[in-house]
Amino acid sequence: MATPFILINLKTYTEGFGHNAQKIAQSAERIAHENDVRIGLAPGYMDIHPLNVHYSLPVFAQHVDAVSPGAHTGHIVAEAVKAAGATGTLINHSERRLTLADVESAHTMARAAGLETVICTNNVATSGAAAFFSPDYIAIEPPELIGSGVSVSKADPEIIERSVEAVRSVRETVKVLTGAGISTGECVKTALDLGTDGVLLASGVVKAKDPEAVLRDLVSKI
Numbered sequence: 001m002a003t004p005f006i007l008i009n010l011k012t013y014t015e016g017f018g019h020n021a022q023k024i025a026q027s028a029e030r031i032a033h034e035n036d037v038r039i040g041l042a043p044g045y046m047d048i049h050p051l052n053v054h055y056s057l058p059v060f061a062q063h064v065d066a067v068s069p070g071a072h073t074g075h076i077v078a079e080a081v082k083a084a085g086a087t088g089t090l091i092n093h094s095e096r097r098l099t100l101a102d103v104e105s106a107h108t109m110a111r112a113a114g115l116e117t118v119i120c121t122n123n124v125a126t127s128g129a130a131a132f133f134s135p136d137y138i139a140i141e142p143p144e145l146i147g148s149g150v151s152v153s154k155a156d157p158e159i160i161e162r163s164v165e166a167v168r169s170v171r172e173t174v175k176v177l178t179g180a181g182i183s184t185g186e187c188v189k190t191a192l193d194l195g196t197d198g199v200l201l202a203s204g205v206v207k208a209k210d211p212e213a214v215l216r217d218l219v220s221k222i
C-alpha cells in the first residue's frame with residue numbers, strides 16, 4: 001500500500017486563514033515527519049505561497065478552472081497555482097463542482113502544469129468515471145456527510161468499498177481517499193481497512209480547539 005495520505009482542506013474557514021494556516025502547517029509538518037504518513041494542506045489561494053516557502057509539505061489548491069493562461073479574468077489557472085508554489089490541486093470538490101467536460105480539461109491542465117491531482121466525486125458512478133482521467137487520487141465524499149461530524153467510514157462504508165472497486169476496475173493505479181466527517185484516528189483506520197489510501201478532511205481539524213491534538217489522533221492508528 002502507498003504511504004497513507006491525510007489531506008486537510010482549509011476551505012474558507014477563518015480558522016484556516018493566514019497565521020492559523022501556518023500553525024496548522026507547522027503541526028502537520030512535524031507530525032508527518034514523526035510518523036510514516038504524508039500530510040498535505042489545501043489552503044486558500046493567498047496562503048499557498050507562504051506555506052510553500054516556510055514548510056515542507058504538499059500544498060494543494062482547492063480548485064483550478066478549465067482555463068488556459070491568457071485573456072481570461074478572475075479565473076484560477078493551473079500554471080499560476082503551480083508558480084505560486086502549489087504541488088497539487090483538488091478538482092471538482094462538492095463545494096466547487098464542474099461539468100464532466102471541465103473536470104477533464106482542468107485535470108489535463110493541472111497535469112501539464114506538473115500538479116498532483118485529486119478529483120473529488122460524490123458517488124460510485126462518478127468515481128468510476130473520474131478514474132478514466134487517471135488522476136493521482138479520487139476522493140469519494142457523500143455530500144450530505146460533509147461538515148456533518150458524522151464519519152462516512154462509519155455511516156456509509158459501502159459507498160467507499162464500491163467506489164474503490166469501481167475505480168480499480170478502470171485504473172488499478174489510481175489511489176482513493178475517503179472524505180466527509182472524518183475526525184479521529186478510528187475513522188482513518190476504518191478508511192484504510194476499507195481499501196482506501198488515506199482521507200480528505202476539513203472541519204475536524206480546522207475548527208478544532210487544538211488542531212495539533214486532532215492531527216496526532218488522526219495518525220495514531222495507522
Ligand SMILES: O=C[C@H](O)COP(=O)(O)O
Pocket residue numbers: 009093141145146147148149179180181182200201202203204
Ligand atoms: O474537503 C473536505 C471535505 O469536504 C470534508 O469536509 P469535512 O471534513 O468538514 O466533513
